[in-house]
Amino acid sequence: MSRLSDLYKAMETLRKEGLSLNEDLEKQVSDLEENIIKKEILPIVTETIAPALKQVQRELVLVVDYVPGIPISVHLSRKRNFTADITDAKEILPDPQVEHKEIGKTGPKGKISAATRLKITFANGNVIQESQASETFRKFVMEIGAERVRSLGLKQNKVPLISNTLDKKYKSSQKAVGNGWYLMTCSNTLTKKRDIERIANAFKVKIKVEII
Structure with a gap:
């Protein structure tokens, strides 16, 4: 079970027990939900759509509208600064891949040291x-x-x-x-x-x- 599923299950259990959340706890839950989505869901979405977009040769913005139980709606826009109109919009940027130089073999390896802890x-x-x-x-x-x-x-x-x-x-x-x-x-x-x-x-x- 994912962390997001665990969170929703915990919330549902509290509701079934008739427990209400105060404003501070509601905010903590909301922040945790957002953090999980940012760190675990959005990177997967990014990795999935990036290869398909490589053939596109102009700048664009894709807006994904998701409502549970309803098919995803994707909108296309050329307006790059659209986030200025959405006060709580957040950009998720993965770290770029690093270019590593391949070093050729330099001869036989020496004695391997014992593992340390x-x-x-x-x-x-x-x-x-x-x-x-x-x-x-x-x-x-x-x-x-x-x-x-x-x-x-x-x-x-x-x-x-x-x-x-x-x-x-x-x-x-x-x-x-x-x-x-x-x-x-x-x-x-x-x-x-x-x-x-x-x-x-x-x-x-x-x-x-x-x-x-």
């Missing part, structure tokens, strides 16, 4: 320590908040550390951290440690990071 200890005693450094990093980012981490503008291999686009080259190393965001984990353990420390320092989170 990370241990993160918070000031309150809580510990994040998974079997893989990438998973420890992922759980740390989820603890801090993917969007907060993204706001720092960090990059790894030229790809945003937190991105809403799966990179063609490194997508297998991008781990989901919720709401349509992905964490780039293609780095060695020491680099991950340094990134974790930079993030913690930026948000004044007291932690101890160890390579084990």
Whole structure:
């Protein structure tokens, strides 16, 4: 079941129990619904229609009018600034694909070092320590908040550390951290440690990071 379905199911359960939502909670639910749609639904819509539009050689705007239970209505416009007439319109922009240079083989690889892990200890005693450094990093980012981490503008291999686009080259190393965001984990353990420390320092989170 999707997060959106979970949200609607929870709301329906509250209504069946005769519980009403106050204005503040209604706003929180509305914001959460909008965030899920922006991060999980709209990127899929964008990826679906983009290939079909490549043959179009002029600027245009497509407006999708969706009402549950009614066929989708799509309108075409040449007015690029139509959002000025819609006060709550929001533009969703996926991160662009990064061009990576292909490096040829330079000879036989040396001895592969033994895998290392990370241990993160918070000031309150809580510990994040998974079997893989990438998973420890992922759980740390989820603890801090993917969007907060993204706001720092960090990059790894030229790809945003937190991105809403799966990179063609490194997508297998991008781990989901919720709401349509992905964490780039293609780095060695020491680099991950340094990134974790930079993030913690930026948000004044007291932690101890160890390579084990």
